[in-house]
Amino acid sequence: MIRLYDYPMSGNCYKVRPLAAFLGIELALIPVDFYPGRAHRDAAFLAINPLGQIPVLEDGDLRLRDAQAILVYLAAKYDGTRTWYPSHPETMGKIGMWLAFAERITATASAARLHDAMQYDFDIERCRAEAHAALQILDEHLWFAEAGGAAWIATNDHPTIADIACFPYIMLSEEGGISREDYPAIRRWTDRVKGIKGFITMPGIFPR
Amino acid sequence: MNATARDPVICNDWHPVAGCIDLPIGRVHSTVLLDTPIAVARRDEQTYLVWLDPEHRCRHHMPLDAAIIGPTLPATLRYGHLWTSIDEPRHPLFSLPEADEAGRRPCHPGSIGVHTGGLRAIENFLDLAHFPFVHTGILGAEPYTEVLDYTVTINDANEVVATECRFVQPQAALNATGAAEIHYIYRVPRPYTAILYKTCPLQPERFDVIALFVQPVTETRCIAHQWICILDSSSSEAALRQFQLTIFGQDKPILENHREKRLPLDPRAEMPVRADATSSAYRRWLAGLGVRYGTISASQQ
Amino acid sequence: MNDRVSMHPALAAYRHRWIVIARTADVPAGHLFHGRLLGEELAVWRNNAGHINVWENRCPHRGVRLTIGSHLGDQLQCRYHGWRYATGSGGCVHIPAHPNETPPARIGVKVFRALERSGFIWASTEEPSSEPASIAHLPADHHPLRSAIMRAPAEVVAAALLRHAFAPAGGTAQRIDPLTVVVRHATGQETLRWLIQPSTVDTSIVYGVHAATVGGAWLEAAQQLNASLQSLRSTIEAQT
Ligand SMILES: N[C@@H](CCC(=O)N[C@@H](CS)C(=O)NCC(=O)O)C(=O)O
Ligand code: FES
Ligand SMILES: [Fe+2]
Numbered sequence: 001m002i003r004l005y006d007y008p009m010s011g012n013c014y015k016v017r018p019l020a021a022f023l024g025i026e027l028a029l030i031p032v033d034f035y036p037g038r039a040h041r042d043a044a045f046l047a048i049n050p051l052g053q054i055p056v057l058e059d060g061d062l063r064l065r066d067a068q069a070i071l072v073y074l075a076a077k078y079d080g081t082r083t084w085y086p087s088h089p090e091t092m093g094k095i096g097m098w099l100a101f102a103e104r105i106t107a108t109a110s111a112a113r114l115h116d117a118m119q120y121d122f123d124i125e126r127c128r129a130e131a132h133a134a135l136q137i138l139d140e141h142l143w144f145a146e147a148g149g150a151a152w153i154a155t156n157d158h159p160t161i162a163d164i165a166c167f168p169y170i171m172l173s174e175e176g177g178i179s180r181e182d183y184p185a186i187r188r189w190t191d192r193v194k195g196i197k198g199f200i201t202m203p204g205i206f207p208r
Numbered sequence: 209m210n211a212t213a214r215d216p217v218i219c220n221d222w223h224p225v226a227g228c229i230d231l232p233i234g235r236v237h238s239t240v241l242l243d244t245p246i247a248v249a250r251r252d253e254q255t256y257l258v259w260l261d262p263e264h265r266c267r268h269h270m271p272l273d274a275a276i277i278g279p280t281l282p283a284t285l286r287y288g289h290l291w292t293s294i295d296e297p298r299h300p301l302f303s304l305p306e307a308d309e310a311g312r313r314p315c316h317p318g319s320i321g322v323h324t325g326g327l328r329a330i331e332n333f334l335d336l337a338h339f340p341f342v343h344t345g346i347l348g349a350e351p352y353t354e355v356l357d358y359t360v361t362i363n364d365a366n367e368v369v370a371t372e373c374r375f376v377q378p379q380a381a382l383n384a385t386g387a388a389e390i391h392y393i394y395r396v397p398r399p400y401t402a403i404l405y406k407t408c409p410l411q412p413e414r415f416d417v418i419a420l421f422v423q424p425v426t427e428t429r430c431i432a433h434q435w436i437c438i439l440d441s442s443s444s445e446a447a448l449r450q451f452q453l454t455i456f457g458q459d460k461p462i463l464e465n466h467r468e469k470r471l472p473l474d475p476r477a478e479m480p481v482r483a484d485a486t487s488s489a490y491r492r493w494l495a496g497l498g499v500r501y502g503t504i505s506a507s508q509q
Numbered sequence: 510m511n512d513r514v515s516m517h518p519a520l521a522a523y524r525h526r527w528i529v530i531a532r533t534a535d536v537p538a539g540h541l542f543h544g545r546l547l548g549e550e551l552a553v554w555r556n557n558a559g560h561i562n563v564w565e566n567r568c569p570h571r572g573v574r575l576t577i578g579s580h581l582g583d584q585l586q587c588r589y590h591g592w593r594y595a596t597g598s599g600g601c602v603h604i605p606a607h608p609n610e611t612p613p614a615r616i617g618v619k620v621f622r623a624l625e626r627s628g629f630i631w632a633s634t635e636e637p638s639s640e641p642a643s644i645a646h647l648p649a650d651h652h653p654l655r656s657a658i659m660r661a662p663a664e665v666v667a668a669a670l671l672r673h674a675f676a677p678a679g680g681t682a683q684r685i686d687p688l689t690v691v692v693r694h695a696t697g698q699e700t701l702r703w704l705i706q707p708s709t710v711d712t713s714i715v716y717g718v719h720a721a722t723v724g725g726a727w728l729e730a731a732q733q734l735n736a737s738l739q740s741l742r743s744t745i746e747a748q749t
Contacts, residue, residue: 342589483604
């Protein structure tokens with residue numbers, strides 16, 4: 001069975017779980033005591049991921065770190081219809097761009113949440129300001145996508161792994177003191193993500 | 209700090225400021241209690257220090273150094289946490305006899321910062337009716353939404369106590385194997401402390417103990433320290449923690465979406481029904497104690 | 510109990526007006542839209558028939574935001590304890606903790622007056638004196654633009670819009686009421702209209718309406734106007 005080194009409150013680990021559910025993949029979850037245990041910094045875990053970060057996925061002999069890389073792999077390998085990661089060059093380019101944007105959301109909104117909820121020592125005002133700047137970019141993108149008839153971040157009529165990668169830390173932003181009140185196009189899009197058939201939640205994110 | 213200066217009940221009480229597991233020897237833990245920046249450290253196996261750090265000079269996790277230690281505050285280690293008071297404590301720390309009972313396993317699931325007032329977090333901990341909607345499939349599930357009448361009293365130690373609480377739960381604890389009607393007793397010894405006793409899935413005649421110790425950071429922010437003392441001896445520490453954190457993680461967005469982060473004490477401010485008997489008694493009790501920090505009094509309403 | 514938050518005097522001046530609070534497209538079927546009306550937080554949603562509800566964003570039970578709840582078609586359900594409120598009246602129709610009892614009639618969400626016209630949703634805290642000109646005379650064939658949220662009072666935003674104008678060469682800009690600026694072509698034909706929502710005392714939302722342009726040119730125009738509006742926003746915010 002495919003194994004996921006997982007922590008239930010991590011938005012990055014969560015990214016993998018809904019995609020696996022959409023694709024009908026069963027995951028064996030291996031709990032990593034990220035907080036308060038800091039087990040991702042133990043020698044045992046550093047041997048699995050020298051960056052000391054979760055998630056990590058193991059499928060047979062393959063070991064992958066980084067949520068975005070894991071989404072790419074699972075969608076390319078296990079999605080027979082190739083809708084989650086279409087093999088169309090322009091779309092692949094766009095998805096790559098928004099997967100990198102998801103990292104930006106992690107670096108800002110997730111950092112703000114780690115500061116406020118788990119006592120991390122970050123510059124909170126800066127995390128919040130940069131998160132707002134990122135949300136502003138996405139809201140504008142989604143508004144014009146909608147105006148042009150597209151419902152999803154990188155595609156018109158079906159969601160892709162770009163939507164999954166951007167979703168968690170946007171939904172958890174309030175835990176870092178970042179309101180989504182000013183981003184109506186983002187709020188409509190998060191509703192659409194929750195409406196995907198087979199959608200699953202994590203603690204901190206309600207179903208629709 | 210104005211709000212605390214006006215509230216001797218809370219200023220002269222004990223408050224948790226860190227879980228033991230967050231206090232490695234020789235490292236500073238920087239935090240805020242009642243709008244007051246403080247620092248906490250463990251000097252050696254036995255010695256714990258808490259001091260005022262008004263200029264916020266102590267960074268989180270910096271090495272402990274005599275030069276950075278400011279005016280000290282009282283420090284007591286109990287129930288897996290370090291407790292202090294920013295004034296003179298008027299009472300000893302509340303009692304929790306189960307903490308010393310043989311065969312129990314203490315576990316600290318983690319301290320979580322929440323964008324809400326601490327009294328809201330305590331009130332939520334005392335609440336049965338939200339289980340099917342917030343902890344769906346774990347602590348409750350539709351159609352089992354009814355809250356049967358239960359009893360709320362004030363005991364001889366002037367604590368709020370709710371007994372005869374019952375609820376049908378799909379997975380009452382990590383080691384539960386199926387749905388069961390679970391019995392609860394709640395105890396509120398101090399305004400920012402609540403303890404619950406619930407049927408242990410493996411030994412139905414005994415209770416698991418789950419405590420919520422809330423550190424009021426400001427009137428609208430808090431750190432929720434959970435502490436459990438249960439009879440489950442087979443689950444791993446990490447799994448126990450993650451079960452508790454999952455439950456709390458589900459409550460968090462509710463707590464952070466109260467329009468008023470402070471707790472209104474005027475009984476007309478919100479709309480309690482019979483199921484809210486514990487909440488109503490808790491608010492009346494807070495008003496009777498004269499608690500102001502973290503509340504909206506009838507006159508401010 | 511409903512008037513817990515006393516309105517700021519600068520906002521009270523707008524009390525008897527219809528205020529634009531969203532575009533029609535901001536509230537698709539099934540969505541719970543988090544909005545504002547003169548400082549008050551709103552939960553805006555449509556029932557199955559498309560009728561718009563503009564409610565205070567506060568569950569009367571324990572004061573949790575209704576916008577985190579669920580849309581049940583003709584009822585809105587609070588996330589915390591599952592209380593359900595009926596479309597139209599806002600009255601509480603179900604309390605799951607006491608499933609066999611009828612909820613007391615006095616329990617209900619505070620409901621605001623609402624109106625949906627010309628692609629926008631309007632609301633009012635008090636009996637409005639009349640339908641404002643800004644609704645009645647909206648150009649029939651128009652496209653809404655992306656709104657801009659500005660950290661500045663409505664008065665400041667209105668004045669800046671009038672100054673900045675976005676008018677075509679030889680055109681004019683006119684403030685036809687305190688919250689509406691109309692931009693006209695030299696021929697007198699309306700090309701643009703800005704509707705201002707005083708959402709809080711120091712935050713305003715600007716909604717734009719663009720008279721229809723031929724073919725696909727609208728989206729391009731909307732993009733340019735969005736960029737201009739965002740740069741006006743930076744200028745205004747830098748000054749306040
Ligand atoms: N690029 C990585 C980032 C993962 C990440 O930030 N994980 C967090 C937990 S959600 C973590 O392990 N942080 C520890 C660290 O960065 O030191 C991914 O997307 O998977
Ligand atoms: S707060 Fe809405 S149902 Fe309890
Ligand atoms: Fe809960």
